[in-house]
Amino acid sequence: MKEYLKKYFVLRRHNMQVTWKKMKQSKGCYLFLAPYAILFLAFYILPVCSSICLSFTYYNILEPPKFIGLQNYINLILQDDIFLTGIKNTFLIAVITGPLGYIMSFLFAWLINELPRWIRTIAVIIFYAPSIAGNVFVIFSVFFRGDAYGYVNAFLMNLGIIDAPILWLTNPDYMLPICMIVILWMSLGTGFLSFVAGLQGVDRSQFEAGYMDGVKNRWQELWYITLPNMKPMLMFGAVMAITQSFGVCDVTMALCGYPSTDYAARTVVTHLFDYGFSRFEMGYASAIATLLFLIMILCNKAIQRLLGRVGT
């Protein structure tokens, strides 16, 4: 047993020495990374870590934080019914709008890519417009107004499908679907632009080789040539899609009100905002953020594994 341990430690030391040598060799790499790493540590890692620490405390911003262990998490999962509604809504929104928006971004970027140059520029701007325009989505509340003056209600009543106006944004049954439509409408954002740029870099000669080898239609070309070439951008797009679809809050807050009827449009981030900035319970809000963070990381792991299989 003792010998075994000794061997293990010798091996360990050897490994360490190898790593140290490697580190010495790649001094230049560390120099390149240093400016970013220092800033990133100061402005991103440190705040995130301190937020995670705060999640184990009671902290109302005015008084110094008090350590209360896992109490926040216990309350969150066992007592907070609204949080569970929030989780349910967020999952619904994420599962539906996330993949759909992601696929839409890629498909549109890919189809646009073959257009002549000036049409393509215009098309990219038009598709990206909802993301540039900030909070123009607020006009959807005019469309879905609850009285007979709302466009959707007026349209449906003229057709005779309904005889009384529907309270689109106050009735819990309709809130989530409407929010999903608006989110989908805005989903051609970061991922879309990176796909557009990425498609420019795909080597032309590979397509020509593909024609020679008998790639029959555009879908085969997509699967065997374009997608494998786009893998890095697909990863990027996936991470952005996850962060956006789990982080939904301003659309639901602007359209359905804050708080919404019966909390029917409450998402996890809305809940976080409520506790952090309306009730000033920062510790509790941090606990919500940490839980959401863990869920998103798991989701990311699953998607990375799926994307690994593309083009095989």
Place this chain on the structure above:
Amino acid sequence: MKKKKEIIKEKPYKKKLIKRRKPNRSIIGDIFIYFMLALIAVAMAFPLVYAINSSLKPLDELFLFPPRVFAQNPTLDNFQDLFVTMGKSWVTFSRYIFNTVFITVVGTFGHLIIASMGAFVLAKYNFPGGQLFFNIVVVALMFNGYVTAIPNYLIISKLGWIDTYWAIIVPAFAAPMGLFLMKQFMEGIPMSLIEAAKIDGASQWKIFIRIVMPNVKPAWLTLIIFSVQNLWNNKAATFIYSEEKKTLVYALQQIQSGGIARTGQAAAVTVIVMIVPIVIFILSESQILETMASSGLKD
């Protein structure tokens, strides 16, 4: 020689009314797909059309109910009113513009260089800790920004940067999205190219500036779009108190929130705030297309 002649003869014969762009595309499929795309584009273009039209409406039309999308009697009155209000403000408007331009230019430029430097070594070299660092960056993207606001404020006030431009510029340097984007694009550069440069005696810095950066031009133009859009829209309300250091968007939104009498000006503000990112966008988008011809990488 014979074969060449045959090909030359055949070419003009093959010209058709509708030319297939690529041999493996069906024309019916093309027509169908682009028709669908055009339909969707109309729906997507709506916010732009609506915002521009409402800035052109005279006041009585703005309050028309139900609202019309297109202006009946378009005027530029709203913009004129806006410039009058801007001229009356206590801090001169050129100062607000300077603040925003300074923050946007310095922030974007620094972010581009610092993030690309980091991305370059993470993508192309294998060194202890590199992969771990990259994973941390990706994961950090997912943490919600609301709760980090307080720790962030504390850090910036410890550094003594409250009420200076640096409170906005320096954190923007290290935005994780930029590094992630650049790294993903740099992975596509073949290692043989870098090794060739190394054998020719180029230093790491030279490889970065001369070989890697020109080859990922689409990536950094995209990064510029994101960064400009982000910094331009930054209201800087948490970190900057003095009026003369506030940004343009903040000042414009002050005008916008001036109540119901300023509805017309508010619509004009929306358009002005939107225009700059769109212009940057158009400029860099045309640049992205240019690189296509110049990059001839082959592994």
